[in-house]
Amino acid sequence: MRRSALAAVAAIGSASLLLSACSKADDNGGDGNKSAGANAATKGVVNASTQKGGTVTYEYSDVPDSFDPGNTYYAYMYNLSRLYARPLMTFQPGPGEEGNKLVPDLAEKAGEPSDGGKTWTYKIRSGLKYQDGTAITSKDVKYAVERSNFARDVLSLGPNYFQQFMQGGKAYKGPYKDKSPEGLKSIETPDDTTIVFKLNRPFQEFDYLVATPQTAPVPQAKDTGIDYVKSIVSSGSYKFQSYDEGKQAVLVKNENWDPKTDPLRKQYPDKIVVKLKVNAETIDQDVQAGDAIDLGGTGVQAATQAKVVNDAKLKANTDNTYGGRLVYMAINNQVAPFDKVECRKAVEYAVDKVSVQTAEGGPIRGDIATTVLPPDITGYAKADVYATTGNKGDAAKAKEQLKACGKTTISTNISARSDRPQEIDAATAIIASLKKVGINASLKQYPSGKYFTDYAGVPTFDKKQNIGLHMMQWGADWNSGYGFLQQILHGDAIGASGNTNLSYLNDKQINEMLEKAIATEDDTTRNGLYGQIDKRAMDLAALVPLTYFKVLLYRPSGYTNLVSTSAFSGQYDYLNIGTTKK
Amino acid sequence: MTAPIETTGAQAEAQPEAVLVGVDKGQIEGRSLGQIAWSRFKKDRVAVAGGVIVILLILLALLSRPIQAMFGLDPNALHQDLIDPNTSLPKGDFGGMSWSHPLGVEPKFGRDIATRILEGSWVSLVVAFGATILSNTIGAVLGVVAGYYGGRVDTIISRLMDTFLAFPLLLFAIAISATLQGGAFGLEGLPLHISVLIFVIGFFNWPYLGRIVRGQTLALREREFVDASRGMGAKGPYILFRELLPNLVGPIIVYSTLLIPTNILFEASLSFLGVGIQPPQASWGGMLNQAVTYYQVDAQFLIVPGLAIFVTVLAFNLLGDGLRDALDPRSR
Numbered sequence: 083m084r085r086s087a088l089a090a091v092a093a094i095g096s097a098s099l100l101l102s103a104c105s106k107a108d109d110n111g112g113d114g115n116k117s118a119g120a121n122a123a124t125k126g127v128v129n130a131s132t133q134k135g136g137t138v139t140y141e142y143s144d145v146p147d148s149f150d151p152g153n154t155y156y157a158y159m160y161n162l163s164r165l166y167a168r169p170l171m172t173f174q175p176g177p178g179e180e181g182n183k184l185v186p187d188l189a190e191k192a193g194e195p196s197d198g199g200k201t202w203t204y205k206i207r208s209g210l211k212y213q214d215g216t217a218i219t220s221k222d223v224k225y226a227v228e229r230s231n232f233a234r235d236v237l238s239l240g241p242n243y244f245q246q247f248m249q250g251g252k253a254y255k256g257p258y259k260d261k262s263p264e265g266l267k268s269i270e271t272p273d274d275t276t277i278v279f280k281l282n283r284p285f286q287e288f289d290y291l292v293a294t295p296q297t298a299p300v301p302q303a304k305d306t307g308i309d310y311v312k313s314i315v316s317s318g319s320y321k322f323q324s325y326d327e328g329k330q331a332v333l334v335k336n337e338n339w340d341p342k343t344d345p346l347r348k349q350y351p352d353k354i355v356v357k358l359k360v361n362a363e364t365i366d367q368d369v370q371a372g373d374a375i376d377l378g379g380t381g382v383q384a385a386t387q388a389k390v391v392n393d394a395k396l397k398a399n400t401d402n403t404y405g406g407r408l409v410y411m412a413i414n415n416q417v418a419p420f421d422k423v424e425c426r427k428a429v430e431y432a433v434d435k436v437s438v439q440t441a442e443g444g445p446i447r448g449d450i451a452t453t454v455l456p457p458d459i460t461g462y463a464k465a466d467v468y469a470t471t472g473n474k475g476d477a478a479k480a481k482e483q484l485k486a487c488g489k490t491t492i493s494t495n496i497s498a499r500s501d502r503p504q505e506i507d508a509a510t511a512i513i514a515s516l517k518k519v520g521i522n523a524s525l526k527q528y529p530s531g532k533y534f535t536d537y538a539g540v541p542t543f544d545k546k547q548n549i550g551l552h553m554m555q556w557g558a559d560w561n562s563g564y565g566f567l568q569q570i571l572h573g574d575a576i577g578a579s580g581n582t583n584l585s586y587l588n589d590k591q592i593n594e595m596l597e598k599a600i601a602t603e604d605d606t607t608r609n610g611l612y613g614q615i616d617k618r619a620m621d622l623a624a625l626v627p628l629t630y631f632k633v634l635l636y637r638p639s640g641y642t643n644l645v646s647t648s649a650f651s652g653q654y655d656y657l658n659i660g661t662t663k664k
Numbered sequence: 665m666t667a668p669i670e671t672t673g674a675q676a677e678a679q680p681e682a683v684l685v686g687v688d689k690g691q692i693e694g695r696s697l698g699q700i701a702w703s704r705f706k707k708d709r710v711a712v713a714g715g716v717i718v719i720l721l722i723l724l725a726l727l728s729r730p731i732q733a734m735f736g737l738d739p740n741a742l743h744q745d746l747i748d749p750n751t752s753l754p755k756g757d758f759g760g761m762s763w764s765h766p767l768g769v770e771p772k773f774g775r776d777i778a779t780r781i782l783e784g785s786w787v788s789l790v791v792a793f794g795a796t797i798l799s800n801t802i803g804a805v806l807g808v809v810a811g812y813y814g815g816r817v818d819t820i821i822s823r824l825m826d827t828f829l830a831f832p833l834l835l836f837a838i839a840i841s842a843t844l845q846g847g848a849f850g851l852e853g854l855p856l857h858i859s860v861l862i863f864v865i866g867f868f869n870w871p872y873l874g875r876i877v878r879g880q881t882l883a884l885r886e887r888e889f890v891d892a893s894r895g896m897g898a899k900g901p902y903i904l905f906r907e908l909l910p911n912l913v914g915p916i917i918v919y920s921t922l923l924i925p926t927n928i929l930f931e932a933s934l935s936f937l938g939v940g941i942q943p944p945q946a947s948w949g950g951m952l953n954q955a956v957t958y959y960q961v962d963a964q965f966l967i968v969p970g971l972a973i974f975v976t977v978l979a980f981n982l983l984g985d986g987l988r989d990a991l992d993p994r995s996r
Contacts, residue, residue, distance in 0.1 A: 388751040388961040437744055441772050444749035500938060503957075507772060510944045514742050524853055527942060 123401045123637060123646045123654065124178050129662075131642035136661035137353040138641065141360040141368060142377040145328050150311040151295035152230030153237040157406075157557075158379050160295055161650040164657055165333060165347075165354065166316040167298030170204050170223065170277075171289050172346065173649035175657055178403070179458055181647025182561050184289050187346065188223070188299065188317070192289055199284035199603060204277050204292065211338045212301060213316040220277040222299035224269045225257060229305060230296040232256035232266065236307045241559055243291055249282045258307060284601040286608065290560035319347040320354055331356040350642070350660030370396075372640035379653030381633035387446060390636065399637045402446055403652035404458040407557035407631035409448060411512060412570075412584035413623060416541055417494070417550040424487035426623035429551070430468040431480035434515040438628050441511035442504050448629030454567065454616045456630040458648040461563030461612030467620040480519040491520040494550035497538045500527035505553045508628060512551075523551060539581040552584040555631065561648060563612025564600045571619055572596050585624040592618055704990040711986020717979035725786040732779065739783040739946045743774035751961070759964025768964045770954065777965065780946035781972050787947045788976070791861045792927040796920050798866030803873030804916055808904050810874070811881025822878070825871035834933075837864040841939035857941050865930050873919050880912055914991040921984035925977040932973055948973050 151167035233256025249268035558566035573588030754760025759768030934940035935949030
C-alpha cells in the first residue's frame with residue numbers, strides 16, 4: 083500500500099491518455115547506442131561511465147508527497163532524496179537483490195548494537211558539511227528524526243517507526259511543541275560525531291530504519307517546519323537551485339560536498355531537473371527518446387508495453403524487474419464460512435492464477451506467486467502449498483475442500499479498490515474461476531483512500547456486508563521479512579479500523595515467530611524464521627498469493643550507470659545516473 | 665365532440681396547410697390533426713429511418729437476454745486462450761475477429777464484444793427511458809401546476825426549478841453514485857446501480873420540461889375551453905389533468921424523444937467515469953472506459969461501443985426532430 087507511486091498513476095492513467103491522443107509517437111530511441119539487451123540493468127550496471135557534465139531529467143506524472151526528506155513515504159523519493167539528503171545508512175547501488183545491501187552513508191560504519199539489540203550506536207564521518215559550509219553534527223541527525231517522527235501535526239506524511247520503537251516515544255511531542263533543549267531523551271548525542279538510539283524492545287533490523295531519509299541531517303536553525311521543503315539545506319552531492327511547487331525542481335552541484343567523505347556519490351551530471359505533472363504518455367515518449375527517466379518507476383503504459391514487447395529492438399532496451407510487492411487476495415478469517423480452514427483452502431485451489439495474471443497484463447506485469455514473500459525480499463523461500471497443474475486452479479480439489487467444509491455453494495463478496503483498474507481486472511478473473519466451483523462472489527468497489535479506514539479494513543463492516551475476500555497489494559517499508567510480514571499477518575496489528583491485516587489472521591504461532599525473528603541477531607536464523615512464518619500462513623490459507631508484482635522499465639539510451647535495484651521497488655538507482663549528452 | 669388534442673393553438677393554426685394537402689389528392693374530407701401529423705412525419709424519410717432504427721434497438725434490448733439464452737452466449741465468459749499474455753491483446757487482426765466472435769474479443773479477458781454490446785443495450789435503454797419518464801413526469805405535473813395556479817405557487821415552483829438548474833449535476837451525480845456503491849434501500853448490485861442512475865439522471869433534469877410546460881399552460885389557461893370547463897363547475901385537478909395536460913402531449917412527446925439520447929450519453933459518461941454500471945456487468949460507457957487504454961493498439965475495441973452509442977443517439981435525435989416538425993410545423 084505504501085511507498086509506491088502506483089495508485090496515483092493508475093488513477094490518472096486513463097484521463098491522461100485521452101489528452102495526448104494527437105501527440106507524435108517516437109519510433110525508437112536510437113541514437114546509435116548499442117543496446118545492452120533486455121533486462122541488462124537487472125544483472126549489472128548498464129552504460130557504465132564516468133563522463134561528467136550535462137543535464138539529467140526526471141519526469142513524473144503526478145506530484146510527490148514532499149521533497150522534504152522528513153516528510154515523504156514514497157520509494158522513488160527515498161531514492162531521489164539521497165542526492166540532497168544523506169541518511170545514516172543507505173543501499174549499495176547494485177542490480178536486483180544486490181541492491182538490498184546496506185552500507186554506511188553519513189555514518190562511518192553500520193550501527194553497533196548492544197543490550198541485546200535495544201541500543202544502537204552510530205558514529206558519523208568527519209569533515210561533513212552542509213551546502214553553506216557549516217559542519218554537520220550528530221545533533222542534526224537527532225533533530226531530523228525528532229521532527230519527522232514525532233511532530234505528526236506538522237510533518238505527517240512519512241512513517242513513524244521511531245515513535246513506536248524509541249523509549250518514551252509515545253510521550254514526546256516533537257521539537258515544534260516540546261522546546262526543551264534535550265529533546266527526545268532516548269536519542270543521545272554524547273559528542274558531535276556520535277548518536278545513540280535507545281529502543282523499547284530489541285530490534286535487530288535497526289539499520290534498515292536509519293536508511294530512511296528521516297535520518298538525513300536537518301539544521302534546526304534553518305528548519306521552518308512544513309515550509310522547509312522550499313529551502314532544503316543539502317547535505318548531499320546536489321543542492322536545490324530552484325523549487326517550483328507542483329511543477330519542477332532544479333538541482334545543481336553542491337560545492338561544499340566533499341567526495342572524500344562519500345564513497346557512494348560521484349556527482350556526474352552538472353544539473354538534475356525533476357519535472358512534475360508530466361502526461362504519462364509524454365513520459366513514455368521522452369524515455370524512449372532517451373531524454374528522461376520515469377521518476378515514479380512504475381514502468382511504461384499498457385499501450386507502450388504492447389508496442390515494445392513485440393519489437394525485438396525496442397524490447398532490448400527494457401528492464402522487466404520485480405517491484406518488491408505481492409498482489410494477493412486476503413481471505414477474511416472472521417467472515418463465515420471462511421472461518422473454516424477447509425473453505426479457505428477451497429478458494430486457494432479454485433483460483434486460476436494464469437487467468438488472473440493475464441487479466442493484470444501478463445507475465446510482464448507479474449510472475450505467478452505461491453508464497454507470501456516475493457523473491458526479491460530477504461527471507462523468501464520457494465514453496466507452493468496449493469500447487470495445481472500449470473497454476474490454472476483445480477476445480478476437483480476445490481470441490482473436495484468445499485465438501486469437507488460442509489458446503490456445496492458459497493455466496494460472498496469480494497472487495498477491490500475502485501481507482502485501481504488492475505485490481506478490478508484481477509477480481510473479475512477471480513470471480514469467473516470461483517464461479518466454476520460453486521463460489522459466487524460479487525465485486526464491491528471502494529475508493530482506495532478509505533479502503534482501510536472505512537471499508538475493507540473495518541472488521542464489523544466486512545461482516546455486515548458479507549465481504550469474505552479482499553483484493554490487496556503489499557510492498558514492504560524495508561526489504562526484510564519483518565518489514566513485509568508484520569503489518570499483514572501479525573494478530574496484534576488488528577484494530578477496529580485501518581487494518582492492513584485483511585486476512586484478520588490472529589495465529590499465536592505466527593505472532594510469536596515474528597517477535598522472535600526481530601529479536602534474533604543471526605541473519606540466517608532470522609531469515610529462516612521468515613520462511614517458516616510464510617509457510618504457516620499458507621498452511622492456514624490466510625491469503626491467495628496471485629502475482630509477484632513486476633514493472634517494465636524502458637532504459638533511456640542517453641543515460642549512464644543505470645542499474646535496477648530491489649531496494650527501491652525495482653527503480654533505477656538514482657545516485658549516480660549521468661548523461662552522454664551535453 | 666372533438667378530441668382535446670385538436671384544439672391546441674399551434675395545431676389549429678396549422679389547419680390551412682392540412683386542407684391544401686387534402687385538396688391536392690382530391691379528397692375533401694376532415695382529418696384529425698393526429699392523422700395530419702402522421703402524414704407529415706411519413707414524408708420525412710430521415711425521421712422514418714431514425715424511427716425504424718429506434719424500434720429495432722428497442723426490440724434488441726427487450727430480446728437481449730432471450731437471445732443470449734437461445735444461443736448460449738455469456739457476456740462474462742472469459743476466453744483468455746484468445747489473448748496474447750505478453751501484450752494483453754487479442755490474437756489475430758481486427759481485435760480478434762472470427763466467426764465465433766464477429767466483433768472481436770476484449771483485451772485481457774477475451775470476452776466476446778458482440779455479446780457485451782447486446783447485454784449493454786438493455787442497460788442503456790432501461791436507464792435512459794427510466795430517467796426520461798421520471799424527469800418528464802415530475803416536470804409535466806409541476807409545470808402545469810405552476811402555470812395554471814400562478815401567484816405564490818408559481819413563484820415557489822419556478823424558484824425550485826432555478827435551484828435545480830443551478831445544481832452542478834455531473835459532480836453531484838459522481839458523488840451520489842460513489843456513496844451508494846455498497847448497498848442502499850434494500851437493493852444491491854445491478855438493480856441498485858440502475859436505480860441510482862435513473863434517479864440521479866432523472867431527478868435533476870425535470871425543470872427543462874417543467875419550464876416548457878409552464879409556458880404553454882400560461883397560454884392555454886386563458887382559452888375558451890378552459891373557461892367553459894370552469895364555468896361548468898370543474899375544479900382545479902380536473903382542469904389540470906383533463907383539459908390542460910392532454911393539450912400538452914405534443915411538446916412532451918417531442919421533448920422526451922430528444923431527452924432520451926441525452927440520457928443515454930449521460931449514462932455512458934457516468935459509466936465511463938467509473939461511477940455508473942459496475943464491472944463485470946457490461947455497459948457501453950464501461951466498455952469505452954476500458955477501451956481507452958488500448959486505443960492505439962486495439963482500435964476495434966474502442967470503435968464498436970463508440971459506434972453503438974453514436975447510432976443510438978443519432979437515431980433518437982432524428983426521430984425527435986421529425987416528430988417535432990410533424991407536431992409543430994411552425995418551429996421548422
